[in-house]
Amino acid sequence: MNLDATDRRLVHATQDGLPLTPRPYHALAERLNLEPAEVMARMEKMLAAGVVRRIGAVPNHYALGYTANGMTVWDVDDDKARELGRQVGGLDFVSHCYRRPRHLPDWPYNLFAMVHGKDRTEVEEKSRRIADLLGDACRGHEILYSSRILKKTGLRFGG
Amino acid sequence: MDDLDRKIVNALQGGFPVCERPYLEVASRLGMAEEELIARLEKLLADRVLTRFGPLYNAERMGGAFTLAALSVPEADYDRVAQAVNALPQVAHNYRREHTLNMWFVLATDTREGIADAIREIEARTGLPVFNFPKEEEFFLELRFAA
Incomplete structure (x- = not known):
């Protein structure tokens, strides 16, 4: 549009x-x-047109008790990434799921899924459910916890 | 936060109506008065339980662009680099994460070319290489946080 x-x-x-x-x-x-x-x-x-995703409230998940925030990253077979990405994105505890480029050799991961929990144990349990879903198509993964919000202003548009 | 606040937070994560008296419409659905809904929303925002209330825009559909990017920042230099990165208005969010790549930020720009400019600017200001992770595909299902 x-x-x-x-x-x-x-x-x-x-x-x-x-x-x-x-x-x-x-x-x-x-x-x-x-x-x-x-x-x-x-x-x-x-x-x-999707220019506005929705009109609504954005909760501060920390204030709601979801204090553990894990960016889970997965090294998934390229030819299965789309189908598996859809399945991971459909899990009710995954807020965002994206396929992104690898940066070899430092960064082998191509699937990113944000997982929130009340604590790290909860994030790890949820991460295991993703690992089960991915099965043999996944060669490795990591969880990157956020330890500090350095900036959060949201989007700013000129105009 | 009481039960009514929780009901409000849960209800307002969905679609807010476009009509003359939208707060009245939502308030009636929740069995409360319009002015009470507005007053509680003001308080939830002031208390930072909600970070925002209003239209959520999709920058890409407006001709703009987004990317996720990361830096590997030496610990001794972390605060200086955080300040340098945050100073760019194109940086919408920035998180410290526990990894060798220990600074992760979202860039949002009005134009597609804006992303490359912002990355060059950050590399110049910090002296560090930016790892760019533009999304190749999105599997979107917006999380509804149960309050």
Whole structure:
């Protein structure tokens, strides 16, 4: 989808979030000098096009008690990576799953799956379930725990 | 956080409506008043239980680009490098991780070419080679955290 200048103004106006007022789209319309119906129509269109993944809340998983955050990385046969990636991505405890390039010889892993747990034991149990699923197609894996958030601002867009 | 807060956090991870009174619609579904939902949302954001509430944009669908990248940073130099990397506005998240590759960050840029520019900039500022891990395929299923 090609965003026009008005879409970009709308993106810019909502990058810190949706106004917490009873009529949030009206508040945006007023700020952008648009009709409320137009703001809502543009938002619907961006949702339909996937430019907006969803409108909603992003929980701080640390605050919810998911303090162990493990990036699990797997060295999986290239010709099976797509099918296995789909299966790993479909596990309910995997938040994101991607196929990414290897950097040999330092980095043999091509499948990345983020796993969250209340503690490391939980992350390790979940990681074992991924290992079971991958079976012989996997030659090795590691879990990279995050020990500190150095920056978390989310995405910033110009506009 | 009480039971009602948990209900709110769980309910709002799904699709928030686009209509004249969306908070009213969600509040009615949860059996609460519109003003109470808004007040609790304000508090959840102020307390950092929620990091954000609003539209979640997909940078790639807007003509922009994303990548995950990593550095292997000598411990003695870690804070300086973290500052240098974080100073770039293109760095959306940055995590310390326990590995030889001990700094992992997400770059998000308005244009596709922006990624290579940001990587060159980081290499120049830190003197370290950037390992770039652009996604080749995404197997996406957004996690719903049970609050």
